[in-house]
Amino acid sequence: MDESDVERLIKISKERPLLPETYVPWNIDPIASDIFLPEVLNSLQGLDIYDNLTDRQKLDLGRHEVVQVLYSYGWGEGLFCVFMSRYMLSLQPTDVTYRFLLRELIEEYRHQEMFAQTVQHLHGQPLKPTPLHSFIGKFSTKYLPHDYLFMGSLAIELVTDTYGNYSRRDNNVYTVLRKVFELHNIEEGRHIHFTKGLLQQYTQKAGYLKRTAYSFVVLFNIYFLRTMYVKKEIFERLELTNPEIIYKAAFNNYKQKFAQNCLQNILEFVDSWGGLNRATRWAWRRLLDAKI
Ligand SMILES: [Fe+2]
Ligand SMILES: [Fe+2]
Numbered sequence: 001m002d003e004s005d006v007e008r009l010i011k012i013s014k015e016r017p018l019l020p021e022t023y024v025p026w027n028i029d030p031i032a033s034d035i036f037l038p039e040v041l042n043s044l045q046g047l048d049i050y051d052n053l054t055d056r057q058k059l060d061l062g063r064h065e066v067v068q069v070l071y072s073y074g075w076g077e078g079l080f081c082v083f084m085s086r087y088m089l090s091l092q093p094t095d096v097t098y099r100f101l102l103r104e105l106i107e108e109y110r111h112q113e114m115f116a117q118t119v120q121h122l123h124g125q126p127l128k129p130t131p132l133h134s135f136i137g138k139f140s141t142k143y144l145p146h147d148y149l150f151m152g153s154l155a156i157e158l159v160t161d162t163y164g165n166y167s168r169r170d171n172n173v174y175t176v177l178r179k180v181f182e183l184h185n186i187e188e189g190r191h192i193h194f195t196k197g198l199l200q201q202y203t204q205k206a207g208y209l210k211r212t213a214y215s216f217v218v219l220f221n222i223y224f225l226r227t228m229y230v231k232k233e234i235f236e237r238l239e240l241t242n243p244e245i246i247y248k249a250a251f252n253n254y255k256q257k258f259a260q261n262c263l264q265n266i267l268e269f270v271d272s273w274g275g276l277n278r279a280t281r282w283a284w285r286r287l288l289d290a291k292i
Contacts (some may be wrong), residue, residue: 037069046257087149111183146211166261
C-alpha cells in the first residue's frame with residue numbers, strides 16, 4: 001500500500017472523527033415495529049420452531065443474539081488492541097504504520113465503548129466466551145506473530161462489516177443499532193483498506209505453507225466469532241422447552257445461514273492470495289460449510 005494512501009487515511013481519521021456520543025441518537029426509544037437483529041442473522045429463522053414463537057419471543061431472540069454479537073465484537077477488538085499496542089512498541093513514532101495504528105487504536109477503543117453502551121442500552125446480559133474461546137483469544141494475542149494477527153483481525157473486520165451491512169440497511173432495525181453499525185461500518189471500511197494493503201505485502205512474499213497457515217488463521221477466527229453468537233442459555237431465557245435440542249438445531253441452522261449470507265467476501269479475499277488450496281479447502285467446508 002502506498003504511503004500517501006495511509007497518510008490520507010490518517011488525515012480522514014483526524015479531520016472527520018465519528019463520535020458515538022453524537023453520531024448515535026441514544027435518546028430514541030424503539031418503536032413497536034422495531035426489531036433488534038435482521039431475521040437473516042438470527043439462529044432460529046428458517047426452522048419450523050421459529051414460526052411457533054410469539055412476537056415477544058422473536059423480538060427477545062434478536063435482542064439477546066445482537067447483544068452477543070456486540071459483546072463479541074468488543075471482546076475481539078479488545079484483544080486486537082492489546083496486540084496493536086504490543087506491535088507498536090517495535091515501531092518508530094514517525095513510521096506511517098505507527099501513526100495509522102495509533103488512530104486505529106483510538107477508534108477501536110471508541111467502538112468498544114459504543115458496543116458496551118449499546119449492550120447496556122438494550123438491557124443485555126452477555127454470555128461469556130467459553131474457556132476454549134478465552135484460551136485461544138489470549139494465546140493468539142500473546143504469541144502469534146504480527147502478520148498472523150493482522151490476518152485474523154481482518155477476518156473479524158470482514159465479518160463485522162457484513163453484519164453491519166445487513167443491519168444498517170434494514171429499516172425495521174432499531175435506529176440506535178442501525179447508527180451503531182453505520183458508524184462501525186464506515187471506520188472499519190478505512191481499517192480494512194489499510195489492513196488489506198498490509199496483508200498484500202505479507203502474502204506476496206508467502207509461499208504455499210505460509211498461505212496455508214494464514215488461511216487456517218482466518219478460518220479459525222471466523223469459526224471463533226460465529227460460535228460466540230448461538231447460546232443455549234438464550235433459549236432458556238425465552239422459556240422454550242428442550243433448550244438443549246433447540247440449541248443443537250439452531251447451531252446447525254445458523255452454520256448454514258452464515259455460510260449462505262456472510263461468507264462470500266471472506267472467501268473471495270482468501271482466494272485472492274491462494275488461501276483456498278488442497279490443504280485448507282476441507283476445513284473450510286467442514287467447519288464453516290463453505291461451498292467451495
Ligand atoms: Fe471496530
Ligand atoms: Fe478495525
